[in-house]
Amino acid sequence: MRAVVITAHGGPEVLKVRELPDPVPGPDEVLVDVVTTAVNRADLIQRLGLYPGRASVVGHIPGLEFAGRVAAAGDRVTEHAVGDPVMGLVGNGGGYAERLTVHERQAMAVPDALGLDAAGAFSEVFITAWDALVRQGGLTSGRWALVHAGASGVGTAAIQIAKAMGARIAVTASAGKHHVCRALGADLVIDYSSEDFAEAVLSATGGAGVDVVLDVVGGDYLPRNVSCLRIGGRILQVGVMSNASVAFNPLGLMSKRAALIGTLLGSRPVEEKIAVTRQFAAEVLPHVASCALAPVIDSRFPLEEAPDAHERMEANLNAGKIVLDINPE
Numbered sequence: 001m002r003a004v005v006i007t008a009h010g011g012p013e014v015l016k017v018r019e020l021p022d023p024v025p026g027p028d029e030v031l032v033d034v035v036t037t038a039v040n041r042a043d044l045i046q047r048l049g050l051y052p053g054r055a056s057v058v059g060h061i062p063g064l065e066f067a068g069r070v071a072a073a074g075d076r077v078t079e080h081a082v083g084d085p086v087m088g089l090v091g092n093g094g095g096y097a098e099r100l101t102v103h104e105r106q107a108m109a110v111p112d113a114l115g116l117d118a119a120g121a122f123s124e125v126f127i128t129a130w131d132a133l134v135r136q137g138g139l140t141s142g143r144w145a146l147v148h149a150g151a152s153g154v155g156t157a158a159i160q161i162a163k164a165m166g167a168r169i170a171v172t173a174s175a176g177k178h179h180v181c182r183a184l185g186a187d188l189v190i191d192y193s194s195e196d197f198a199e200a201v202l203s204a205t206g207g208a209g210v211d212v213v214l215d216v217v218g219g220d221y222l223p224r225n226v227s228c229l230r231i232g233g234r235i236l237q238v239g240v241m242s243n244a245s246v247a248f249n250p251l252g253l254m255s256k257r258a259a260l261i262g263t264l265l266g267s268r269p270v271e272e273k274i275a276v277t278r279q280f281a282a283e284v285l286p287h288v289a290s291c292a293l294a295p296v297i298d299s300r301f302p303l304e305e306a307p308d309a310h311e312r313m314e315a316n317l318n319a320g321k322i323v324l325d326i327n328p329e
Helices: 041-047 123-136 153-164 175-184 197-204 221-227 251-255 270-283 303-314
Strands: 002-006 015-019 029-039 065-073 085-089 099-103 107-109 144-147 168-173 188-191 210-215 229-237 259-262 297-302 321-325
Touching: 002 303, 015 303, 029 303, 041 303, 065 099, 065 123, 085 123, 085 270, 107 270, 123 144, 123 153, 123 210, 123 229, 123 270, 144 153, 144 197, 153 168, 153 175, 168 175, 168 197, 175 188, 188 197, 197 221, 210 221, 221 229, 221 251, 297 303, 303 321
Parallel strands: 144 168, 144 210, 168 188, 210 229, 229 259, 297 321
Antiparallel strands: 002 015, 029 065, 029 099, 029 321, 065 085, 085 107
């Protein structure tokens, strides 16, 4: 099979297409012919050698999500048959390949309304946003969320999830991407380069603040996140796009009886990934059929142009997901 591998730690040029042996599914796994996958920030961090665990080793295949058709199934597989369209998360990587293996309970059936061409860009950002905002953050109808990088893959997924459940959402984004956030239903869109997002949020909420913050930036956003947080609120740190460090006094967090929670999907054990996937499939996937949830596709690249796809994300040019077409149907 063809696969993109990280040949060294460095820039996008270290991503090379190689011929590798097909993986063999275990008893509880399915072998998937991959149709599409997508680029995520974690892939860039892996390429630089900064992602924790085995995912940063040279020779690794990046890619945290997939969509394709079942090509073979292990002896104990009961939920999927050869030919079934499936999608989901895959370990700490492996998505940039023509074939991969995954535990059958991590593979979700692809809704007809989604299709395999878009499904490869769905699982990582929608599960991340839902797990952070709802499962860990406790967001419910009528409450407020603040999401940074609102035009990113996770941000566009978060807006849709919040609106589907009747919550209100404020997002930060660069001015050129505001239209994307507004079109998805964001209640407040803030230009992070010219506005103080904490002041804007407090003004919009009548001084009460938001119930949940989903932050992929870090750095000096942390004290400002605390300042616009409601009493008893939660901050979910799901990424760190900023390399800056900041002095932080926890008194503000303490006085609001609030919580700061760090979270990653990729580093969780397979049992927890299965549990999250199953709950997500039961509670969230039904919204896909009504077209309330769908990935925002920024651009598409063939597998061989994975370096160009990484360059686009590193330059922060994308609004939504960057898809890699592996074997388009």
